[in-house]
Amino acid sequence: MRKLISLIVAILAAIIAIPLLGGAAIFGGGTTCIPTTAASATTAPASSRPAAPGGPIPPVEGWDAEQLGNVAIILTVGNSKAVPPWGWVVATATAMQESTLRNLSGGADDSIGLFQQRPSQGWGTPQQLRDPAYQAGKFFDKLVTIEGWQQMPLTEAAQKVQRSAYPDAYAKHTAEAIRLVSHVGAALGLSTVGINPCSEVSAQGWTQPVRALVVSGFRTSERPGHDGVDLGARRHTTIVAAASGTVQRVRCNAIDSRTGGEWGCGRDGDPDLTKGCGWYVDIGHPGGITTRYCHMHTEPYVKVGDPVIAGQPIGEVGSTGHSSGPHLHYEVHVNGGPVDPEGWMRAHGAALGQP
Numbered sequence: 001m002r003k004l005i006s007l008i009v010a011i012l013a014a015i016i017a018i019p020l021l022g023g024a025a026i027f028g029g030g031t032t033c034i035p036t037t038a039a040s041a042t043t044a045p046a047s048s049r050p051a052a053p054g055g056p057i058p059p060v061e062g063w064d065a066e067q068l069g070n071v072a073i074i075l076t077v078g079n080s081k082a083v084p085p086w087g088w089v090v091a092t093a094t095a096m097q098e099s100t101l102r103n104l105s106g107g108a109d110d111s112i113g114l115f116q117q118r119p120s121q122g123w124g125t126p127q128q129l130r131d132p133a134y135q136a137g138k139f140f141d142k143l144v145t146i147e148g149w150q151q152m153p154l155t156e157a158a159q160k161v162q163r164s165a166y167p168d169a170y171a172k173h174t175a176e177a178i179r180l181v182s183h184v185g186a187a188l189g190l191s192t193v194g195i196n197p198c199s200e201v202s203a204q205g206w207t208q209p210v211r212a213l214v215v216s217g218f219r220t221s222e223r224p225g226h227d228g229v230d231l232g233a234r235r236h237t238t239i240v241a242a243a244s245g246t247v248q249r250v251r252c253n254a255i256d257s258r259t260g261g262e263w264g265c266g267r268d269g270d271p272d273l274t275k276g277c278g279w280y281v282d283i284g285h286p287g288g289i290t291t292r293y294c295h296m297h298t299e300p301y302v303k304v305g306d307p308v309i310a311g312q313p314i315g316e317v318g319s320t321g322h323s324s325g326p327h328l329h330y331e332v333h334v335n336g337g338p339v340d341p342e343g344w345m346r347a348h349g350a351a352l353g354q355p
Contacts, residue, residue, distance in 0.1 A: 057187045060180060067101035070114055070132055071184045077136040079190055083143070085181065086150055091115075091139050093177035094158045097169050103132050115139055115162070153236035153316070171236045171316065175301040178313060201310045202349025209242045209293060210317060210328050214353045218340040227338040228292065228331030229352065235326040237317040239293055241308040242330075242350070245285035250300050253277045254321045263321075269295070271324040278320025283308060288336075294329035295320050 057068045071092055078088045095101050098116040107116045114132040117123035117139075128134045142161045143149055149157045155171035164170070201207045212233035219226055252265035253276035263269060265279045279296035293300075297318025302308060319326045330352075332341045345352050 057184055060183050063101070063180065066103075068180075068184060070095065070101045070103065071180050072188060073132045074114075074136045075181065075185055075188060075190060077133055078140055081137065081140050081144075083140045084150065085185070087140060087143055088181050088185070089174070089177045090143065090149075090154050090157050091136060092181055093154055093170050093173035094139065094162060096173040096177060097158075097164075097166075098162070103130070105130075121163075153234060153238065155236050168236075172298070174238075174313070174316065178301065200350075204348040204350075205310055206243045206345060206348040206350040207240065207310050208345070208350050208352060208354065209239050209291075209330050210237055211354065212237070212328070214342060215327065218338075218342065228294075228329050229341045231328045231330060231352065233317045233326070233328055235297060235317055235319070237328075238313045239296065239315045239317060239328055241283055241310055241312045241314050242291050242332075242345070243283075243285050243289075243348075244309040245283045245289075245291075245307075247281060247302045247304055247306040247308060247314075248284045248290065249280075249282035250302065250304055251277075252279050252299075252320070265299075265320045268319040269321045269323045271322065274322050276321040277329065278318065278323060279315065280321075281314055283314075288334060290331075290333040290336075292329075292331040292333070294331075295323045295327060297326075 057065070057072060060068060063071075074091050074095065075088050078085075078091060092101075095114050098111075099107075099114050101114070103114050104112070104116065106112060110118050110120050110126075112119070112126060112129040113135050115135045115138075117129055117135055119126050119129060123129060123138055124134060139161055143157065146152075146157065146160050149160070152160075153171065154174050154177075155168055158164075158170040210231050210233040212231040214229050215232040216223065216226065216230035218229055254263040254265050254269055255261070255275040256263040257273055257275050263274045263276075269276075269278055277292070277294035279299060280292060280294040281296070281300045281302060283291050283293075285291065293314065295318055296315040297320065298316060300315040302314050308314065317326050317328050323329075330341055332339050332344045334344075342352050
């Protein structure tokens, strides 16, 4: 293990010159949720460990060789401990927040290294914590003991490990962590299929956009103009594409109903004062089908023209636009007309509201 990590670091010291790899490598569907227990941290068989990359890690805009090397160490350690790829994303986002992916010699109080872990809190000795591989291992060992971590928003899972003074800070790194893990994982020859292992894709190619109860239905007597369903997920919960397709629209739609001016999507909306979907994404699917995902917390992870596959993370649950609290408003349109998402998803093997 140590020799492998040393080889990776040595290779990354070379000039980064290979063209950027495609980001789609990380995503996949059909993976069953794995119960999260301490037993998940057992060492993987040697055959499942990554082979050393055949060349330097491809460049990623905004990140240098040292930072990409530390991502490679995180992924290598996570893979050796049989931690699912979503755990690699959680760890990478945490290190982005704590150290900007650098092995710092110090920090606040007695914090050290890539994850800014503290000897005084029992993480290890100062000498041990100067080793990025050791810190990554300690992070993963703690992560897999947290019940239900794979179903938690990234920021919540990271916080339960790190106990940061800024518990919401990790969320802002989700999209970039996904991008980094995708690129570095591909260069290392790692399988990153199943980044969201709780997105089980049906035989018809569909999956729940979030796992949450339906709290408001399609065109009810109380809301006859409600063209979708509301799924009561917590803020920062990862939203995934319900089926494979192409991103058709990414937009902030939040209007101040009093003035007709922009309310904006940098803050929560209001059920009385705000109109619109907030941050939302439309995805086009074969057969004239479109899905819509509304009220995202921040700008979505995808852009117009991006191909996506079922189960791919596209954003986070929020409360932007016409909204009274965090939830996902989800719509299905067939040939331009809205249909009941509950009936549609049930008929396509991905019934909504399932835990």
